[in-house]
Structure formats: C-alpha cells, structure tokens
Amino acid sequence: MGKTIIExxxxxxxxxxxxxxxxxxxxxxxxxxxxxFIAIIGPSGSGKSTLMNMIGCLDKPESGEYILEGNDVGKxxxxxxxxxxxxxxxxxxxxFNLLSKLTxxxxxxxxxxYQGVAPQEQKQLAQECLEKVGLGDRAQxxxxxxxxGQQQRVAIARSLVCNPPIxxxxxxxxxxxxxxxxxILDVMKKLNGEGHTIILITHDLGVARQAKRIVQIKDGRxxxxxxxxxxxxxxx
Amino acid sequence: MRTEGILLKLLPSFKLAWRNIxxxxxxxxxxxxxxxxxxxxxxxxxxxxxxxxxxxxxSINSLGTNVLSVSVLNSDxxxxxxxxxxxxxKVNGVKRVAPVISGRITAKNGTTSSTxxxxxxxxxxxxxxxxxxxxxxxxxDIDNELRLKTVVLGSSAASTLFSGENPVxxxxxxxxxxxxxxxxxxxxxxxxxxxxDDTIFVPLRTAEQLTGSNAISSVYVQVQxxxxxxxxxxxxxxxxxxxxxxxxxxxxxxxxxxxDAMSDVQNTMSLLLGSIASISLLVGGIGIMNIMFxxxxxxxxxxxxxxxxxxxxxxxxxxxxxxxxxxSALGGLIGVGAGFAxxxxxxxFASTSVTLSLSVTALSFGFSLIVGVVFGVFPANKASKLNPxxxxxxx
Numbered sequence: 001m002g003k004t005i006i007e008x009x010x011x012x013x014x015x016x017x018x019x020x021x022x023x024x025x026x027x028x029x030x031x032x033x034x035x036x037f038i039a040i041i042g043p044s045g046s047g048k049s050t051l052m053n054m055i056g057c058l059d060k061p062e063s064g065e066y067i068l069e070g071n072d073v074g075k076x077x078x079x080x081x082x083x084x085x086x087x088x089x090x091x092x093x094x095x096f097n098l099l100s101k102l103t104x105x106x107x108x109x110x111x112x113x114y115q116g117v118a119p120q121e122q123k124q125l126a127q128e129c130l131e132k133v134g135l136g137d138r139a140q141x142x143x144x145x146x147x148x149g150q151q152q153r154v155a156i157a158r159s160l161v162c163n164p165p166i167x168x169x170x171x172x173x174x175x176x177x178x179x180x181x182x183x184i185l186d187v188m189k190k191l192n193g194e195g196h197t198i199i200l201i202t203h204d205l206g207v208a209r210q211a212k213r214i215v216q217i218k219d220g221r222x223x224x225x226x227x228x229x230x231x232x233x234x235x236x
Numbered sequence: 237m238r239t240e241g242i243l244l245k246l247l248p249s250f251k252l253a254w255r256n257i258x259x260x261x262x263x264x265x266x267x268x269x270x271x272x273x274x275x276x277x278x279x280x281x282x283x284x285x286x287x288x289x290x291x292x293x294x295s296i297n298s299l300g301t302n303v304l305s306v307s308v309l310n311s312d313x314x315x316x317x318x319x320x321x322x323x324x325x326k327v328n329g330v331k332r333v334a335p336v337i338s339g340r341i342t343a344k345n346g347t348t349s350s351t352x353x354x355x356x357x358x359x360x361x362x363x364x365x366x367x368x369x370x371x372x373x374x375x376x377d378i379d380n381e382l383r384l385k386t387v388v389l390g391s392s393a394a395s396t397l398f399s400g401e402n403p404v405x406x407x408x409x410x411x412x413x414x415x416x417x418x419x420x421x422x423x424x425x426x427x428x429x430x431x432x433d434d435t436i437f438v439p440l441r442t443a444e445q446l447t448g449s450n451a452i453s454s455v456y457v458q459v460q461x462x463x464x465x466x467x468x469x470x471x472x473x474x475x476x477x478x479x480x481x482x483x484x485x486x487x488x489x490x491x492x493x494x495x496d497a498m499s500d501v502q503n504t505m506s507l508l509l510g511s512i513a514s515i516s517l518l519v520g521g522i523g524i525m526n527i528m529f530x531x532x533x534x535x536x537x538x539x540x541x542x543x544x545x546x547x548x549x550x551x552x553x554x555x556x557x558x559x560x561x562x563x564s565a566l567g568g569l570i571g572v573g574a575g576f577a578x579x580x581x582x583x584x585f586a587s588t589s590v591t592l593s594l595s596v597t598a599l600s601f602g603f604s605l606i607v608g609v610v611f612g613v614f615p616a617n618k619a620s621k622l623n624p625x626x627x628x629x630x631x
Contacts, residue, residue, distance in 0.1 A: 079548055082543065083546065085543075085546045086545065097537075102252070114547050114548065115546070119244055162546075
C-alpha cells in the first residue's frame with residue numbers, strides 16, 4: 001500500500017491515581033498508512049482518550065515508540081509538539097471546541113495564525129476550507145448563530161486549513177442527531193476520498209462501520225481482525 | 237519587515253482583547269478603575285502642585301528683588317522707631333528702606349464698616365514691593381512729613397467700602413477720624429495665604445497716631461545689587477543687635493531664602509502627593525492581575541483548544557499579556573482624560589490657572605503600561621503553562 005504515516009510500537013502509558021498506578025495503554029502497536037480511514041472503537045475507560053491524546057501529540061509516550069511521518073514524538077519538546085500538532089494533525093472534537101467569541105472564519109484562520117501565515121493568505125485559505133464543507137456563506141457568523149452540524153463543519157474546516165496529513169476525530173458525531181451525524185460522516189468520507197488520512201475515535205459501532213478499517217481498544221490493548229471487530233458482543 | 241510581521245501576528249490578539257473588554261464592559265471598567273483613579277490622581281495632584289509652586293514663586297518675585305525684610309519678633313523688648321530705621325538707611329549698599337507699622341482698625345464709609353489691616357509706611361514701600369496703582373497715587377513723602385490724613389486702599393478694601401464707586405477724592409472714617417482717599421491699588425493676588433488687596437495704607441507718622449504706637453513691626457530694605465544682598469544682611473544684623481541687644485528679638489530674611497524654602501516645601505508636597513497617587517496605580521495593577529487570573533481560569537477551555545491546534549507557550553503568554561496591557565492602557569487613557577478634567581474643575585473652583593504637566597502625563601501613562609505588563613505576566617504565565625489535555629477537559 002501507500003506510505004506509512006503512523007508507526008506505534010509497544011507504547012505504554014500509565015497514570016497515578018491516588019497512589020495507585022493505572023495502566024491506560026498496554027504495549028500498543030498500530031500502523032497507519034496514507035489515505036486510510038480507520039476507526040478506533042472502544043467503551044469509556046478503555047484507554048481510548050489516552051490513545052487519542054497520544055496520536056494527537058498532546059501527550060508523550062512513557063515507553064515504546066511513536067513515529068509520526070518520520071518524527072519520533074517521544075523525543076520532542078513542548079515547542080516541537082505544538083508545531084507538530086499545528087502542521088500534522090487536524091483535531092475534530094465531540095463538542096466542536098470552537099472559540100465562541102470568534103466568527104466562523106476567524107476560528108478557521110486560527111491554526112494559520114500560529115503558523116505565521118500572512119493575514120491575507122489566512123483569509124483566503126480559511127474561506128476555501130469553509131466552502132469545502134459547504135459553509136462559504138456563513139463565514140461571518142458566530143458559533144452561537146450556527147447549528148450543531150454547521151459548528152462541526154466549521155471545526156472540520158479548521159482541522160483542514162493547514163492541510164495536515166492526519167485528521168483526528170474524537171466522537172465527531174457524539175453531540176449530533178442521527179441525520180446531522182450522517183452529513184458529518186459523509187463530509188469525512190468525502191475528505192478521505194480526496195486523500196486525507198482519517199482516524200476516527202468512537203464508542204458507536206454504527207459510526208465505526210463507516211470507516212474502512214476498524215480497530216478495537218479494550219482495557220488498554222488493541223485488537224484488530226480483518227475489518228470487523230472481534231468480541232463485539234462483549235462490550236455492547 | 238520583521239517588526240511589521242510581528243505586529244500583524246499580534247493584531248488578532250489586540251482584536252480579541254478589545255472584544256473581551258466590549259463583551260464584559262462593567263467588569264472591564266471596574267478592573268480599570270484602579271488604574272483610572274491612579275493615573276488621574278497622579279496627573280491632577282502633581283500638575284496642581286507644580287502650578288501652585290509656580291504661582292508662589294511668581295508672587296514671591298513680585299515682593300521685589302534684592303529685598304531683605306526685617307521682622308520685629310518681640311515688640312515689647314525695645315522701642316524700634318522711625319529714627320532707628322533711618323539708621324539702617326545709612327548702612328553701606330542699602331538703596332531704600334520702608335518701615336511698616338501694622339495694626340487693625342475699623343474703616344467706615346457711610347453705613348458700611350469693616351475691620352481691616354492697616355499698614356503705615358512711606359513712599360519707598362511702593363518702589364520696594366513693586367506695587368501698582370490702579371487709580372490716583374500711592375503715599376508720597378509729603379504725606380508723611382506733614383502727617384496728612386491720607387489713605388490708599390487695596391483693591392478689595394476699596395470694593396468693600398465703596399462698592400464699585402470711585403473712592404479717590406472721597407473720605408473714609410478710620411477709627412472715627414476722616415481720611416482722604418488718594419489712591420486705589422491694583423489687585424496683586426494672594427500669596428501664601430495673606431492678601432495685600434484687603435489692606436489699606438496710611439503714612440507712617442499718621443499710623444503712629446492711628447494705632448497709638450510708634451513701634452515698627454517690620455522694615456523692608458532694598459539692596460543696590462544682588463551680589464550685595466548677603467553683605468547687607470550681615471550689616472543689618474550687626475546694626476540691629478545694637479538696637480535690640482538680643483538676636484531672638486528680630487530676624488532678617490531675604491526673598492531668595494523664602495523662595496527656596498517655599499519651593500522646597502512645594503517639591504516635597506508634589507513628591508508626596510505623587511507617591512500616594514502612585515500607590516493607587518499599584519493597587520490598580522493588583523486589580524488587573526486579579527481579574528486576569530479569573531479570566532485565565534474561565535478561559536481554560538479556550539487555552540486548551542488553542543494549544544491543541546498548535547499555539548505555543550509564548551503565543552498564549554503574549555495573548556494574555558496583551559489583554560492585560562490593553563486593559564491598563566485603556567485605563568491609563570481614561571485616567572489621563574479624568575486627570576485633565578479634574579485639573580479644569582480645580583482651576584474653575586480655585587480660580588487659578590493650572591497647566592497640565594506633559595511630563596507627568598507621559599510618565600503616569602507609561603507607568604500604567606508597565607503596571608499592566610508586570611501584573612499581567614503572572615496570570616499570562618499561568619495560562620501558558622496549562623496542560624492542554626486537562627485544559628481541553630475543563631468545562
């Protein structure tokens with residue numbers, strides 16, 4: 001297949017909760033190639049969020065290796081991690097996480113601002129991304145003036161604007177009704193069709209089935225079996 | 237090019253800071269209030285202090301140049317009379333002397349009467365003290381020699397007794413005796429709390445009769461040139477000792493000494509007022525720091541989002557620092573306006589002119605910016621150090 005984007009090997013992450021050590025990720029290995037649409041599915045407490053923070057470079061592995069497009073994430077400092085998040089990863093959150101005081105287009109411009117792109121170019125790129133998600137005419141609206149589905153599209157536009165190799169979506173449909181969820185998933189499928197690598201984290205098997213590849217996480221361990229999750233009935 | 241780029245990058249932070257101020261107007265105003273009061277009071281107090289010290293200097297100058305004044309501190313100990321003053325006239329370097337007998341008498345014109353200060357003196361007094369006559373003339377030597385019952389009125393004494401009429405040529409009753417008004421003085425303004433305008437002047441020898449005493453209370457001595465002042469001062473001290481026999485009974489002071497002492501007092505006052513006002517600026521800064529800390533915890537989620545999409549520590553730090561500085565700068569600007577208004581209002585009520593001290597305005601505005609930076613750093617640093625994972629989870 002294509003070129004390797006993510007290479008995770010024997011990754012471990014533990015937390016100390018009141019003197020007790022909890023292993024959130026237990027020697028996890030994952031290999032993701034360019035252009036994949038992969039769903040990571042698991043119930044709450046399975047280590048799903050920890051894995052997503054890890055893939056999203058918000059956290060560093062304790063032991064094991066995480067290579068993102070040739071960068072050894074474990075060896076980067078805070079400054080370099082911020083740069084990686086800015087350029088390599090587009091975050092899409094469950095609660096959209098738009099800044100309420102900024103208009104749609106200003107929200108989309110934000111990642112470009114931290115990259116130091118000239119204002120004129122910021123506006124142009126942000127407008128293009130808003131058009132790509134079908135919100136070209138809502139650029140000057142505040143998040144509160146948009147519906148949930150529209151807000152999530154703005155968030156997708158924001159994740160796209162730096163043209164990152166990976167889009168990382170954490171329960172992107174968790175706060176939406178089923179009709180809007182389908183629209184959002186269609187947008188993501190379309191983006192995958194255009195060549196974006198998408199990692200979708202969810203607890204919803206129905207959502208996960210939209211992906212081309214499904215990986216299960218349970219008690220801090222990853223399971224993968226062809227395209228279908230094993231032991232589906234065990235946690236649903 | 238480079239600085240332009242940085243400014244462009246900071247522009248959204250300024251916009252956001254402005255938007256935050258607009259969305260919570262009352263809170264922002266209350267936050268700025270400390271800075272506003274601080275800047276306004278520094279500007280107003282120091283400007284008023286400086287202007288009043290200028291006007292004091294001006295009025296001391298108007299007392300005459302190269303003038304020494306002899307004050308009799310203990311009038312019981314000796315009879316210091318006009319003859320002794322004539323002795324002072326002979327001291328080397330003395331240009332002219334003006335003895336003064338002072339007292340308070342009742343002045344009456346028709347039914348209007350008023351208790352008023354009277355100064356008995358000679359024609360020299362006008363030349364030594366730079367007195368300007370508005371109408372008529374000042375006392376002349378002949379008034380004194382012939383003990384004429386003539387009187388010159390200070391401007392406000394004239395308006396009290398004659399209420400708008402021209403007093404020159406009319407008579408006024410002083411302690412029951414008729415005096416002819418020969419002149420009215422121009423207003424000289426008040427200096428150091430005593431107004432010369434409320435005084436009337438009669439010839440020295442007439443004053444001896446009027447007040448029933450021939451004891452001189454003070455003497456103004458004009459020296460021929462500035463470099464002789466200290467020499468003459470010593471000579472006067474020597475001459476006076478032989479009259480009084482005790483140095484505690486009299487004092488000789490020169491106008492330069494008075495001026496120096498007054499400007500010392502004024503400078504100390506300005507400094508004191510300025511420092512008290514600066515403390516309120518500092519307190520204002522603490523107010524800003526407090527509200528910025530609140531703002532950081534309220535906006536934890538926002539900080540998390542910004543960090544997730546690639547904001548570096550310095551980006552967050554600069555953003556919050558800019559917000560603190562925008563708050564304090566805006567407070568500073570409003571403070572400058574308020575200070576200016578306070579000066580105008582003061583000038584209106586005190587009916588003097590106060591000039592805005594530009595250096596103090598710039599200084600206090602600059603200080604408000606520094607306060608913003610200094611007290612903004614701690615909250616901004618706290619914001620920049622937040623862990624993005626925990627910040628994102630914050631609701």
